[in-house]
Amino acid sequence: MTEPVTFDAIWEEKYASGHAQRYPWDVVVSFVFRHAPRDRPRQEVAILEVGCGTASNLWFAAREGFSVAGIDGSASAIDYAKKRFAEDRLEGDLRVGDFTKLDFPDNSFDCIIDRGALTCCGHSALKRALAEVRRVLKPGGHFFFNPYADSHSSARAGKPAGDGLIKDIDAGSLVGAGQIHFVGHQQLIELMATGWSLHQIQRLELTDMVAPEGSIHAEWRVIAQKTS
Numbered sequence: 001m002t003e004p005v006t007f008d009a010i011w012e013e014k015y016a017s018g019h020a021q022r023y024p025w026d027v028v029v030s031f032v033f034r035h036a037p038r039d040r041p042r043q044e045v046a047i048l049e050v051g052c053g054t055a056s057n058l059w060f061a062a063r064e065g066f067s068v069a070g071i072d073g074s075a076s077a078i079d080y081a082k083k084r085f086a087e088d089r090l091e092g093d094l095r096v097g098d099f100t101k102l103d104f105p106d107n108s109f110d111c112i113i114d115r116g117a118l119t120c121c122g123h124s125a126l127k128r129a130l131a132e133v134r135r136v137l138k139p140g141g142h143f144f145f146n147p148y149a150d151s152h153s154s155a156r157a158g159k160p161a162g163d164g165l166i167k168d169i170d171a172g173s174l175v176g177a178g179q180i181h182f183v184g185h186q187q188l189i190e191l192m193a194t195g196w197s198l199h200q201i202q203r204l205e206l207t208d209m210v211a212p213e214g215s216i217h218a219e220w221r222v223i224a225q226k227t228s
């Protein structure tokens with residue numbers, strides 16, 4: 001069986017039709033302030049986001065003076081991000097590409113952010129992407145990894161599409177999100193077993209009490225440090 005695509009075209013459709021995230025996620029703001037090195041000027045601290053979308057997280061980091069880079073499969077998202085950076089006179093290395101192949105040298109970044117992006121590809125592609133993240137992260141650098149968890153209601157509301165992916169989700173908070181790989185606890189431990197020191201593994205679960213009653217949103221919030 002052929003491996004499913006690593007980049008779901010639904011993302012390009014969304015961004016081309018005007019979807020844009022403009023402000024950073026609070027969990028990313030906390031990660032950056034907690035884990036960016038403080039022993040150097042911020043312009044010497046390099047931060048990469050894989051699957052950066054319209055780069056709202058990197059926009060925040062660039063405004064704070066960090067040196068930022070981002071990669072996303074959607075040309076429309078990167079176009080939006082580049083225009084926004086230019087309007088605000090911010091610098092950033094923003095590229096269209098696939099996060100399973102990172103075109104950056106080994107040991108380049110102090111921090112790497114995955115905010116809900118690596119979970120968009122199948123298990124084999126996720127393993128390749130994690131190997132790339134580890135390769136381009138400096139020894140001792142920190143990684144925020146944020147896949148959806150298999151206790152999410154949407155994990156049982158779609159069709160299996162091979163390599164651990166679910167697509168055509170028709171219930172829960174991920175309706176319309178395209179293909180998603182929901183990760184279990186044991187799988188998460190295995191994915192991060194080699195070359196990482198795990199500082200945080202949180203499973204965040206939010207249960208809707210009104211509508212749709214009982215629907216669960218579930219995601220992993222992992223902070224890992226690259227061992228040398």
Ligand SMILES: C[S@@+](CC[C@H](N)C(=O)[O-])C[C@H]1O[C@@H](n2cnc3c(N)ncnc32)[C@H](O)[C@@H]1O
Pocket residue numbers: 006007008011012021025050051052053054055056057071072073074077097098099100114115116117118120121
């Ligand atoms: C849920 S959005 C998150 C965007 C951004 N991280 C944020 O926090 O606003 C997932 C992003 O991953 C990108 N993406 C999905 N698969 C990708 C791939 N194989 N390579 C690069 N980007 C990808 C999508 O285009 C989309 O922008």
